[in-house]
Amino acid sequence: MKSLRIGIIGAGLAGISAARALASRAHTVTLFDKSRGSGGRMSSKRTEAGELDMGAQYFTARDPRFRRELQRWLDAGWAAEWTPSLYRYDEQGLTASPDEQRRYVGVPRMTGLSRQLLEGLTFNSGVRITDLQRDDEALWHLQDEHDRRYGPFDRILLAVPAPQAVTLLHDAPSLAQAAAQVRVAPCWTLALSFAEPLAIDMDACFVRTGPLDWISRHLSKPQRFGADSWIIQSNAAWAAQHENADPAFVRETLTGAFAEVVDTPLPAPSQSLVHRWLYARSVSPCDWGALAAPDLGLYVCGDWCLSGRIEGAWLSGLQAADSVV
Numbered sequence: 001m002k003s004l005r006i007g008i009i010g011a012g013l014a015g016i017s018a019a020r021a022l023a024s025r026a027h028t029v030t031l032f033d034k035s036r037g038s039g040g041r042m043s044s045k046r047t048e049a050g051e052l053d054m055g056a057q058y059f060t061a062r063d064p065r066f067r068r069e070l071q072r073w074l075d076a077g078w079a080a081e082w083t084p085s086l087y088r089y090d091e092q093g094l095t096a097s098p099d100e101q102r103r104y105v106g107v108p109r110m111t112g113l114s115r116q117l118l119e120g121l122t123f124n125s126g127v128r129i130t131d132l133q134r135d136d137e138a139l140w141h142l143q144d145e146h147d148r149r150y151g152p153f154d155r156i157l158l159a160v161p162a163p164q165a166v167t168l169l170h171d172a173p174s175l176a177q178a179a180a181q182v183r184v185a186p187c188w189t190l191a192l193s194f195a196e197p198l199a200i201d202m203d204a205c206f207v208r209t210g211p212l213d214w215i216s217r218h219l220s221k222p223q224r225f226g227a228d229s230w231i232i233q234s235n236a237a238w239a240a241q242h243e244n245a246d247p248a249f250v251r252e253t254l255t256g257a258f259a260e261v262v263d264t265p266l267p268a269p270s271q272s273l274v275h276r277w278l279y280a281r282s283v284s285p286c287d288w289g290a291l292a293a294p295d296l297g298l299y300v301c302g303d304w305c306l307s308g309r310i311e312g313a314w315l316s317g318l319q320a321a322d323s324v325v
């Protein structure tokens with residue numbers, strides 16, 4: 001097959017996975033992302049208290065293809081196993097909840113992994129694509145929010161959350177319809193940092209009552225440094241109910257819920273950050289792996305085409321790359 005020029009919108013793990021698979025087959029790949037960095041929902045935020053994982057907290061690996069890829073990341077030192085002392089909090093209170101699940105994180109932060117994986121690929125960051133246009137020769141051109149144009153491309157691969165894909169799929173109504181059916185839940189994340197470490201044994205906790213879903217201690221992950229920071233994430237129902245809430249209210253409510261879980265009066269944090277993920281988790285992924293309109297040269301992938309998790313994003317990217325070629 002001749003070498004194709006392929007434009008990929010979205011440099012989260014799905015887009016990066018597709019890009020690497022296509023580049024390894026000698027196609028010319030150009031990635032675009034509206035954010036300044038890569039990794040999408042698997043990214044970390046640089047703060048005075050360290051680089052904090054505000055989105056995905058860890059990943060698991062079940063599929064043999066993803067396990068082989070993970071082994072490469074482990075060997076290269078881009079990922080490491082995380083073995084937190086795990087708890088569960090529900091109506092009965094806080095209990096230790098060890099399990100057999102193997103958990104992995106990017107090192108020295110989640111974004112570290114996507115940065116390494118992008119090495120050698122052409123990546124345009126800070127470019128929000130607002131339109132895809134096909135010319136008379138069936139070649140694609142991309143337009144960004146400042147009316148700049150990019151292309152031509154033989155194929156386009158969309159690797160963005162389902163609601164963001166819908167707006168770009170006007171030329172492929174059946175794909176737009178499939179994407180529109182995926183429900184995506186929001187999430188509020190609060191990061192609290194303390195000058196003195198909190199006297200708490202727990203590294204991470206699944207919360208099953210109240211507004212929270214998850215708590216983790218930044219320093220319990222491998223190769224993390226800085227202050228004693230805690231990542232506190234709301235559950236989807238609470239976030240949906242308070243989608244447009246004032247961040248000060250969110251900070252106060254989630255801090256109170258955290259204090260209740262750890263049953264400890266909290267000192268004043270040295271830093272607190274609130275972040276809203278509007279499209280955090282796909283609650284009804286479509287399970288097709290990837291979507292394709294081959295007659296148009298248009299392909300779609302993302303976590304929402306599989307499990308709604310990091311592993312699903314990676315595998316979806318691979319499947320989309322296979323469909324392209």
Ligand SMILES: Cc1cc2nc3c(=O)[nH]c(=O)nc-3n(C[C@H](O)[C@H](O)[C@H](O)COP(=O)(O)OP(=O)(O)OC[C@H]3O[C@@H](n4cnc5c(N)ncnc54)[C@H](O)[C@@H]3O)c2cc1C
Nearest residue numbers: 010012013014033034040041056057129302303309310313
């Ligand atoms: C709070 C939170 C906690 C999570 N916890 C876990 C967890 O513990 N384990 C797990 O496995 N998964 C977790 N997830 C889910 C995991 O992060 C995602 O499944 C995975 O990162 C999705 O990858 P993706 O490439 O499909 O999408 P994304 O990572 O969302 O990448 C899409 C990219 O497209 C870009 N983009 C969107 N629109 C445009 C546009 N118009 N132009 C240019 N760029 C655009 C975005 O900026 C983004 O970088 C969590 C997610 C969140 C938000």
